[in-house]
Amino acid sequence: MELVNALVIGDTVGKPGRQACRALIPRLREEHALDLVVVNGENIAGGSSVTEETVHELLTAGVDVITSGDHIFKKKEAAGVLEANPRVLRPLNYPKGVPGHGFVVASTAKGVKIGVVNLLGRVFLQSVDCPFFAVEAALDSIRQQTKIILVDLHAEATSEKVAMGWFLDGRVSAVYGTHTHIQTADETILPKGTAYMTELGMTGPYRSVLGRDIEQVLWRFKTQLPGPMDVATEDVRLSGALIEIEVETGRARSITRIQRRLNSHA
Numbered sequence: 035m036e037l038v039n040a041l042v043i044g045d046t047v048g049k050p051g052r053q054a055c056r057a058l059i060p061r062l063r064e065e066h067a068l069d070l071v072v073v074n075g076e077n078i079a080g081g082s083s084v085t086e087e088t089v090h091e092l093l094t095a096g097v098d099v100i101t102s103g104d105h106i107f108k109k110k111e112a113a114g115v116l117e118a119n120p121r122v123l124r125p126l127n128y129p130k131g132v133p134g135h136g137f138v139v140a141s142t143a144k145g146v147k148i149g150v151v152n153l154l155g156r157v158f159l160q161s162v163d164c165p166f167f168a169v170e171a172a173l174d175s176i177r178q179q180t181k182i183i184l185v186d187l188h189a190e191a192t193s194e195k196v197a198m199g200w201f202l203d204g205r206v207s208a209v210y211g212t213h214t215h216i217q218t219a220d221e222t223i224l225p226k227g228t229a230y231m232t233e234l235g236m237t238g239p240y241r242s243v244l245g246r247d248i249e250q251v252l253w254r255f256k257t258q259l260p261g262p263m264d265v266a267t268e269d270v271r272l273s274g275a276l277i278e279i280e281v282e283t284g285r286a287r288s289i290t291r292i293q294r295r296l297n298s299h300a
Contacts, residue, residue: 036281038069038146040184041292043274044212045103047077047238047245048265052091054237054272054296059096062294066276069142072150074186074212074234075122076102081245081265083109089122098140099123101152103188103213104159106134125154125188127168137172139179146281147180151206153198155189155213165189166201173205181207181284184277188213192232199230207279207286210234215244217273217293227285235273235293242266270296 041062046055059071075097078088082105092100100122106112107124116124116134126136137151151172153165169185176183183206187198195211202209204226210233211218217235224230236245243251246263254261272294278287 037287038142038148038182038279038281039066040070040072040148040208040277040279041066041068041274042184042186042208042210042234042277043071043073043237043272044217044234045074045077045215045236045238045245046092047236048079048081050265050267050270050296051236051238051245052078052088052095054270055092055097056095057296058272058294063096069144069146070098070140070148071096072099072101072184072186073097073237074102074188075100076105076188077238077245079109081263083107083112084115084122085109085111086115089115089119093121099138099150101150101186101188101212103154123150123152125152125162125165126172127154127163127165129163136168137176139176147182149176149180149183151176151183151185153185153187153189155187155191155194157189157191157194159190165198169202182279182281183207183284185209187211190214195232199224199228203228203230207284208277208289210275217291219291221275221289221291223286223289227283229277229279229286229289231275231289231291234275237272237274239266239268239270241268272296
Protein backbone atom coordinates (compact mmCIF):
# COMPACT_ATOMS: atom_id res chain seq x y z
CA MET A 35 0.00 0.00 0.00
CA GLU A 36 1.30 3.46 -0.92
CA LEU A 37 2.24 5.64 2.03
CA VAL A 38 3.05 9.31 2.55
CA ASN A 39 5.40 10.59 5.21
CA ALA A 40 4.57 13.92 6.85
CA LEU A 41 6.64 15.92 9.32
CA VAL A 42 4.64 18.32 11.50
CA ILE A 43 6.64 20.84 13.52
CA GLY A 44 5.51 22.80 16.57
CA ASP A 45 5.59 26.54 17.32
CA THR A 46 8.74 27.93 15.70
CA VAL A 47 10.09 30.86 17.70
CA GLY A 48 12.00 33.74 16.16
CA LYS A 49 15.35 33.61 14.42
CA PRO A 50 16.61 30.56 16.39
CA GLY A 51 13.56 28.55 15.36
CA ARG A 52 13.97 29.58 11.72
CA GLN A 53 17.66 28.60 11.87
CA ALA A 54 16.70 25.16 13.16
CA CYS A 55 14.24 24.73 10.30
CA ARG A 56 16.76 25.81 7.69
CA ALA A 57 19.43 23.44 8.98
CA LEU A 58 17.39 20.41 10.00
CA ILE A 59 14.44 20.14 7.62
CA PRO A 60 16.58 19.28 4.57
CA ARG A 61 18.32 16.54 6.60
CA LEU A 62 15.01 15.17 7.87
CA ARG A 63 13.50 15.24 4.38
CA GLU A 64 16.30 13.03 3.12
CA GLU A 65 16.48 10.81 6.19
CA HIS A 66 12.75 10.02 6.30
CA ALA A 67 11.82 10.44 2.61
CA LEU A 68 9.35 13.15 3.61
CA ASP A 69 6.47 14.02 1.31
CA LEU A 70 5.14 17.01 3.28
CA VAL A 71 6.45 19.36 5.97
CA VAL A 72 4.06 21.52 8.01
CA VAL A 73 5.37 24.12 10.48
CA ASN A 74 3.43 26.21 12.95
CA GLY A 75 4.84 29.67 12.25
CA GLU A 76 2.82 32.03 14.41
CA ASN A 77 5.97 33.01 16.36
CA ILE A 78 8.52 33.17 13.54
CA ALA A 79 8.83 36.97 13.25
CA GLY A 80 10.62 38.17 16.37
CA GLY A 81 8.54 35.79 18.45
CA SER A 82 5.12 36.85 17.18
CA SER A 83 3.29 36.72 13.83
CA VAL A 84 4.78 36.52 10.33
CA THR A 85 6.40 38.75 7.74
CA GLU A 86 7.01 38.26 4.05
CA GLU A 87 10.72 37.64 4.72
CA THR A 88 10.25 35.09 7.51
CA VAL A 89 7.65 33.16 5.52
CA HIS A 90 9.97 33.11 2.50
CA GLU A 91 12.76 31.80 4.73
CA LEU A 92 10.70 28.82 5.87
CA LEU A 93 9.26 28.00 2.45
CA THR A 94 12.71 27.99 0.86
CA ALA A 95 13.96 25.75 3.69
CA GLY A 96 11.61 23.00 2.53
CA VAL A 97 8.40 23.82 4.40
CA ASP A 98 5.24 23.11 2.40
CA VAL A 99 2.55 24.62 4.64
CA ILE A 100 2.73 27.12 7.52
CA THR A 101 -0.02 27.06 10.15
CA SER A 102 -0.51 29.64 12.90
CA GLY A 103 -2.61 30.64 15.90
CA ASP A 104 -3.69 33.49 18.13
CA HIS A 105 -0.63 35.69 17.40
CA ILE A 106 -0.88 35.55 13.61
CA PHE A 107 -2.22 39.09 13.13
CA LYS A 108 0.14 40.83 15.59
CA LYS A 109 2.13 42.37 12.70
CA LYS A 110 0.31 44.69 10.29
CA GLU A 111 1.72 43.03 7.18
CA ALA A 112 0.49 39.56 8.22
CA ALA A 113 -2.91 40.01 6.58
CA GLY A 114 -1.27 40.76 3.24
CA VAL A 115 1.06 37.78 3.60
CA LEU A 116 -1.90 35.48 4.27
CA GLU A 117 -3.87 36.80 1.32
CA ALA A 118 -0.90 36.44 -1.04
CA ASN A 119 0.07 32.90 -0.07
CA PRO A 120 -2.62 30.23 0.47
CA ARG A 121 0.03 27.91 1.96
CA VAL A 122 0.24 30.23 4.99
CA LEU A 123 -2.84 29.59 7.11
CA ARG A 124 -4.71 31.39 9.86
CA PRO A 125 -7.20 29.52 12.05
CA LEU A 126 -10.27 28.41 10.13
CA ASN A 127 -12.63 29.46 12.92
CA TYR A 128 -11.89 33.17 12.83
CA PRO A 129 -15.09 35.07 12.01
CA LYS A 130 -16.23 35.44 8.42
CA GLY A 131 -14.40 38.19 6.56
CA VAL A 132 -11.05 37.82 8.33
CA PRO A 133 -8.19 37.80 5.76
CA GLY A 134 -6.55 34.53 4.76
CA HIS A 135 -7.45 30.86 4.56
CA GLY A 136 -8.09 28.25 7.25
CA PHE A 137 -7.17 25.20 5.20
CA VAL A 138 -5.28 24.25 2.07
CA VAL A 139 -4.97 21.14 -0.08
CA ALA A 140 -1.31 20.77 -1.00
CA SER A 141 0.25 18.40 -3.53
CA THR A 142 3.38 16.37 -2.90
CA ALA A 143 6.14 15.90 -5.47
CA LYS A 144 4.47 12.59 -6.35
CA GLY A 145 1.14 14.29 -6.94
CA VAL A 146 -0.58 13.08 -3.77
CA LYS A 147 -2.98 15.66 -2.34
CA ILE A 148 -2.92 16.36 1.41
CA GLY A 149 -5.31 18.65 3.25
CA VAL A 150 -4.04 20.79 6.13
CA VAL A 151 -6.52 22.46 8.49
CA ASN A 152 -5.66 25.13 11.08
CA LEU A 153 -7.93 25.61 14.11
CA LEU A 154 -7.83 27.84 17.20
CA GLY A 155 -9.05 26.66 20.59
CA ARG A 156 -11.38 28.80 22.71
CA VAL A 157 -10.61 27.70 26.28
CA PHE A 158 -8.41 30.37 27.96
CA LEU A 159 -7.92 32.06 24.56
CA GLN A 160 -9.72 34.73 22.55
CA SER A 161 -13.36 34.34 21.60
CA VAL A 162 -13.62 32.92 18.09
CA ASP A 163 -16.12 30.68 16.33
CA CYS A 164 -16.45 27.07 17.46
CA PRO A 165 -13.53 24.97 16.16
CA PHE A 166 -15.63 21.79 16.23
CA PHE A 167 -18.39 23.19 14.02
CA ALA A 168 -15.85 24.97 11.77
CA VAL A 169 -13.81 21.87 10.97
CA GLU A 170 -16.91 19.74 10.49
CA ALA A 171 -18.28 22.22 7.96
CA ALA A 172 -15.02 22.15 5.98
CA LEU A 173 -14.48 18.39 5.90
CA ASP A 174 -16.85 17.59 3.04
CA SER A 175 -15.11 20.09 0.76
CA ILE A 176 -11.66 18.78 1.64
CA ARG A 177 -12.64 15.12 1.37
CA GLN A 178 -13.81 15.68 -2.19
CA GLN A 179 -10.14 16.31 -3.00
CA THR A 180 -8.29 13.96 -0.65
CA LYS A 181 -8.68 11.44 2.17
CA ILE A 182 -5.43 12.60 3.79
CA ILE A 183 -6.15 15.46 6.21
CA LEU A 184 -3.92 16.91 8.94
CA VAL A 185 -5.41 19.15 11.65
CA ASP A 186 -3.37 21.60 13.75
CA LEU A 187 -5.40 22.67 16.79
CA HIS A 188 -3.66 25.68 18.34
CA ALA A 189 -5.06 25.58 21.86
CA GLU A 190 -4.25 26.17 25.51
CA ALA A 191 -6.41 23.51 27.17
CA THR A 192 -5.32 19.90 27.03
CA SER A 193 -8.95 18.81 27.35
CA GLU A 194 -9.95 20.74 24.23
CA LYS A 195 -7.18 19.11 22.21
CA VAL A 196 -8.02 15.60 23.45
CA ALA A 197 -11.71 16.20 22.72
CA MET A 198 -10.90 17.27 19.16
CA GLY A 199 -8.90 14.09 18.65
CA TRP A 200 -11.90 11.94 19.59
CA PHE A 201 -14.29 14.16 17.62
CA LEU A 202 -12.29 13.69 14.41
CA ASP A 203 -11.13 10.09 14.91
CA GLY A 204 -11.71 8.22 11.66
CA ARG A 205 -12.54 11.40 9.75
CA VAL A 206 -9.04 12.86 9.39
CA SER A 207 -5.54 11.38 9.27
CA ALA A 208 -4.05 13.29 12.19
CA VAL A 209 -4.94 15.76 14.94
CA TYR A 210 -2.11 17.43 16.82
CA GLY A 211 -1.82 20.33 19.21
CA THR A 212 0.35 23.44 19.17
CA HIS A 213 0.61 26.63 21.30
CA THR A 214 1.82 25.47 24.72
CA HIS A 215 5.42 24.77 23.57
CA ILE A 216 6.01 21.76 25.87
CA GLN A 217 6.12 18.49 23.93
CA THR A 218 3.83 15.75 25.23
CA ALA A 219 4.55 12.02 25.21
CA ASP A 220 1.07 10.78 24.29
CA GLU A 221 1.45 10.15 20.56
CA THR A 222 -0.94 7.38 19.52
CA ILE A 223 -3.19 6.01 16.81
CA LEU A 224 -6.82 6.35 17.89
CA PRO A 225 -9.20 3.40 17.37
CA LYS A 226 -10.55 4.56 13.99
CA GLY A 227 -7.15 5.35 12.49
CA THR A 228 -6.38 8.97 13.35
CA ALA A 229 -2.90 9.84 14.62
CA TYR A 230 -3.04 12.03 17.73
CA MET A 231 -0.57 14.02 19.87
CA THR A 232 -1.58 16.69 22.36
CA GLU A 233 1.39 19.04 21.83
CA LEU A 234 4.22 18.97 19.29
CA GLY A 235 6.49 21.18 21.37
CA MET A 236 8.57 24.22 20.52
CA THR A 237 11.12 24.70 17.77
CA GLY A 238 13.48 27.29 19.15
CA PRO A 239 15.73 28.03 22.16
CA TYR A 240 15.17 25.66 25.09
CA ARG A 241 17.39 27.58 27.55
CA SER A 242 14.44 29.90 28.02
CA VAL A 243 10.89 30.18 29.29
CA LEU A 244 8.87 28.99 26.30
CA GLY A 245 11.41 30.61 23.98
CA ARG A 246 11.79 33.91 25.85
CA ASP A 247 14.65 35.35 27.90
CA ILE A 248 14.61 33.75 31.36
CA GLU A 249 15.46 36.82 33.46
CA GLN A 250 12.93 39.02 31.67
CA VAL A 251 10.15 36.49 32.20
CA LEU A 252 11.08 36.04 35.87
CA TRP A 253 11.01 39.81 36.38
CA ARG A 254 7.51 40.00 34.94
CA PHE A 255 6.30 37.14 37.14
CA LYS A 256 7.82 38.64 40.29
CA THR A 257 6.74 42.26 39.70
CA GLN A 258 3.54 41.82 37.68
CA LEU A 259 4.74 44.75 35.58
CA PRO A 260 4.97 44.87 31.79
CA GLY A 261 8.40 44.59 30.24
CA PRO A 262 10.34 43.14 27.32
CA MET A 263 10.35 39.44 26.56
CA ASP A 264 13.12 38.96 24.03
CA VAL A 265 13.57 35.70 22.18
CA ALA A 266 16.31 33.61 23.82
CA THR A 267 19.16 32.11 21.81
CA GLU A 268 20.65 29.00 23.45
CA ASP A 269 20.02 25.24 23.15
CA VAL A 270 18.04 25.43 19.92
CA ARG A 271 15.94 22.38 19.03
CA LEU A 272 13.36 21.29 16.48
CA SER A 273 10.31 19.49 17.88
CA GLY A 274 7.40 17.75 16.22
CA ALA A 275 6.19 14.41 14.96
CA LEU A 276 6.61 12.10 11.97
CA ILE A 277 3.34 10.67 10.66
CA GLU A 278 3.01 7.79 8.19
CA ILE A 279 -0.34 7.72 6.34
CA GLU A 280 -1.98 5.33 3.88
CA VAL A 281 -2.83 7.11 0.62
CA GLU A 282 -5.77 4.88 -0.27
CA THR A 283 -7.57 5.10 3.08
CA GLY A 284 -6.20 8.24 4.72
CA ARG A 285 -5.62 6.24 7.91
CA ALA A 286 -2.46 6.86 9.90
CA ARG A 287 -0.07 3.94 10.06
CA SER A 288 2.24 5.43 12.72
CA ILE A 289 3.15 8.61 14.60
CA THR A 290 6.61 9.15 16.10
CA ARG A 291 7.66 11.98 18.37
CA ILE A 292 10.81 13.79 17.23
CA GLN A 293 13.21 16.32 18.73
CA ARG A 294 16.58 17.34 17.26
CA ARG A 295 19.20 19.76 18.55
CA LEU A 296 20.45 22.29 16.03
CA ASN A 297 24.12 21.70 16.80
CA SER A 298 23.99 17.94 17.02
CA HIS A 299 24.14 15.23 14.38
CA ALA A 300 22.28 12.76 16.63
